[in-house]
Amino acid sequence: MNKTFWKEAVVYQIYPRSYQDSNGDGIGDLRGIISRLDYLQKLGVDVVWLSPVYKSPNDDNGYDISDYEDIMDEFGTLRDWEELLAGMHERGIKLMMDLVINHSSDEHAWFLESRSSKDNPYRDYYIWRPGGPEGTLPNNWSSIFSGPAWELDEATGEYYLHLFSRKQPDLNWENPELREALYKMITFWLDKGVDGLRMDVINMISKVDGLPSAHSEGLAPGELAGGGEYYMNGPRVHEYLHEMNQQVLSKYNIMTVGETPGATVEDAIAYTDEDREELQMVFQFEHMDVDSGPGGKWDVTPWSLTQLRDILHKWQIGLAEKGWNSLYLNNHDQPRMVSRFGNDGQYRVISAKMLATLLHTLKGTPYIYQGEEIGMTNVKFPLLEDYQDIETHNMYREKVTDGGADHATILNAIHIKGRDNARTPMQWDASTNAGFTNGMPWLRLNPNYSDINVDQALADPDSIFYYYQKLIALRKQNPIMVYGEYELLLPEHEYIYAYTRTLEADKWLVLLNFSETPQSVDLSFELSKIAEIVIGNYGDQPVEPASLRPYEAIVYRLNR
Numbered sequence: 001m002n003k004t005f006w007k008e009a010v011v012y013q014i015y016p017r018s019y020q021d022s023n024g025d026g027i028g029d030l031r032g033i034i035s036r037l038d039y040l041q042k043l044g045v046d047v048v049w050l051s052p053v054y055k056s057p058n059d060d061n062g063y064d065i066s067d068y069e070d071i072m073d074e075f076g077t078l079r080d081w082e083e084l085l086a087g088m089h090e091r092g093i094k095l096m097m098d099l100v101i102n103h104s105s106d107e108h109a110w111f112l113e114s115r116s117s118k119d120n121p122y123r124d125y126y127i128w129r130p131g132g133p134e135g136t137l138p139n140n141w142s143s144i145f146s147g148p149a150w151e152l153d154e155a156t157g158e159y160y161l162h163l164f165s166r167k168q169p170d171l172n173w174e175n176p177e178l179r180e181a182l183y184k185m186i187t188f189w190l191d192k193g194v195d196g197l198r199m200d201v202i203n204m205i206s207k208v209d210g211l212p213s214a215h216s217e218g219l220a221p222g223e224l225a226g227g228g229e230y231y232m233n234g235p236r237v238h239e240y241l242h243e244m245n246q247q248v249l250s251k252y253n254i255m256t257v258g259e260t261p262g263a264t265v266e267d268a269i270a271y272t273d274e275d276r277e278e279l280q281m282v283f284q285f286e287h288m289d290v291d292s293g294p295g296g297k298w299d300v301t302p303w304s305l306t307q308l309r310d311i312l313h314k315w316q317i318g319l320a321e322k323g324w325n326s327l328y329l330n331n332h333d334q335p336r337m338v339s340r341f342g343n344d345g346q347y348r349v350i351s352a353k354m355l356a357t358l359l360h361t362l363k364g365t366p367y368i369y370q371g372e373e374i375g376m377t378n379v380k381f382p383l384l385e386d387y388q389d390i391e392t393h394n395m396y397r398e399k400v401t402d403g404g405a406d407h408a409t410i411l412n413a414i415h416i417k418g419r420d421n422a423r424t425p426m427q428w429d430a431s432t433n434a435g436f437t438n439g440m441p442w443l444r445l446n447p448n449y450s451d452i453n454v455d456q457a458l459a460d461p462d463s464i465f466y467y468y469q470k471l472i473a474l475r476k477q478n479p480i481m482v483y484g485e486y487e488l489l490l491p492e493h494e495y496i497y498a499y500t501r502t503l504e505a506d507k508w509l510v511l512l513n514f515s516e517t518p519q520s521v522d523l524s525f526e527l528s529k530i531a532e533i534v535i536g537n538y539g540d541q542p543v544e545p546a547s548l549r550p551y552e553a554i555v556y557r558l559n560r
Contacts, residue, residue, distance in 0.1 A: 005094075010368065011045065011046070013051065017074075017442060019426050021437035025074070026440045029080075030071070043465070044469050044472040047196060048095055049098070059165050059167040060390055064104070064106075064107075064168045067108070067109075069185060069188055101199065105168065110122050110125045117155075124174075125175060139212065147394065151166040173205045173236070196255035197255075199256065199279070206237040246277065263282055272319070273322040274322075280324060281323075286315070287312060290311060291416075320363070325365070332422050335417055335418070335421040338377055344375075354514075356467060363501070373464060374452060374454055374465055376427060384414075388442070391419055427449040428454045479503060483503055487499060487502065489523060495513060495515040497510075510553075517550060527556075533557075537551070542554055
């Protein structure tokens with residue numbers, strides 16, 4: 001297997017709006033991030049993935065871009081961005097930018113031209129269709145953000161497609177002129193020194209010809225259906241990605257990761273097999289649906305380690321020979337991992353360290369989401385008005401206001417799965433607004449910031465922060481963490497995830513207890529070969545090698 005910097009890297013995701021405000025307007029910005037670069041260097045991360053900072057009217061917090069080659073006013077200027085890049089490079093940190101090219105903002109110059117008339121040269125930059133008979137929608141697809149995926153434009157009497165917000169019209173990748181314009185824009189940033197690209201919903205850029213309606217069996221007349229089978233992993237997506245790689249990406253030494261909802265292991269191999277020359281990694285979402293019921297994301301159901309382990313194992317084995325895994329348990333679109341997969345009460349610190357051990361000892365590239373390294377938790381705002389996320393409000397309107405669902409049930413689902421769980425401002429210290437801003441924060445802080453914050457973590461040698469720092473340092477010193485073969489042990493155990501990593505003469509054993517009760521392991525053959533403890537989240541010798549305390553994580557080096 002080829003050795004590359006992006007396989008060996010640890011990536012840290014920053015959601016700029018919530019990281020650090022420098023001017024008191026309550027919104028995080030580029031100069032705020034600049035002021036925290038020494039913190040990132042101390043943690044030891046190799047790459048920062050920056051969620052979108054381009055010009056945007058902020059209907060979806062920057063994922064609706066109105067100018068791809070300028071910076072959002074709230075975040076600063078292009079000169080601030082250049083200073084940020086230089087400051088990162090001085091500290092040996094690479095910058096990965098978010099690339100949002102499935103859709104733009106409806107305030108982008110291209111769309112303003114596109115909607116001005118049917119014969120405008122930019123009309124075909126987007127996906128327009130006439131209505132059906134008697135003014136019905138062009139098809140029955142629903143938006144991922146609820147409601148129909150089509151919006152009528154009164155001026156021209158046609159509908160445009162938007163898989164997300166109505167202010168996020170989908171770009172028409174069938175148009176070679178559009179693709180050329182996007183490649184030119186990407187080149188603009190790579191020439192400025194960007195080291196990587198995270199591509200938003202990149203597997204949605206190719207739609208099935210004719211945009212057919214989704215299967216509607218069991219639906220009432222006019223009821224919407226998902227439609228994902230017609231726009232996820234579409235017929236020309238690999239052609240487009242290979243073209244983008246050949247024309248732009250391959251000319252730079254960068255890392256690429258594509259967000260690919262609905263992708264299978266087979267899809268991921270097709271995207272990331274190095275011989276195909278498309279992408280290096282993808283974000284898959286199968287493990288992010290482990291607690292989703294038949295009704296989807298907001299139909300919250302209990303999950304088990306058996307389910308989670310089966311998914312992670314499938315991906316570890318599936319991409320063992322071709323492709324590469326992205327390792328993550330939370331991000332800007334997902335709830336906090338310690339609240340979801342660990343225990344954010346009595347065992348918050350221990351379980352956060354256990355989950356960190358999992359992410360850094362599986363095979364793939366680990367992604368840390370801001371605040372994860374100090375064990376930030378989900379938030380339970382009592383009022384719907386406390387939430388800012390468009391997906392949350394659209395869903396509530398559809399299910400409660402229009403659909404009659406129970407308010408308390410839906411609010412509980414928001415507490416568990418809402419995207420604002422990840423977006424509450426970064427908790428730096430115990431002062432007013434957690435040191436995030438001197439003004440009124442754009443989103444309320446989690447009330448627990450006086451107990452959970454960076455200052456507290458840096459003052460405690462046993463903190464989650466220093467455990468992450470140690471894991472990252474171990475990864476740099478031990479190629480086995482990157483390139484070692486993965487093998488599952490105890491496949492039937494209800495509470496323990498156990499596996500080995502092997503590289504040449506080196507072999508490690510990883511034991512993870514996903515429960516709040518002590519668990520025993522039957523691994524006498526492996527445990528008899530223990531040479532030393534590499535790392536453990538209790539910070540002392542285990543009670544005995546065959547017994548794991550609540551949420552205990554321990555990594556052993558074995559004699560071969």
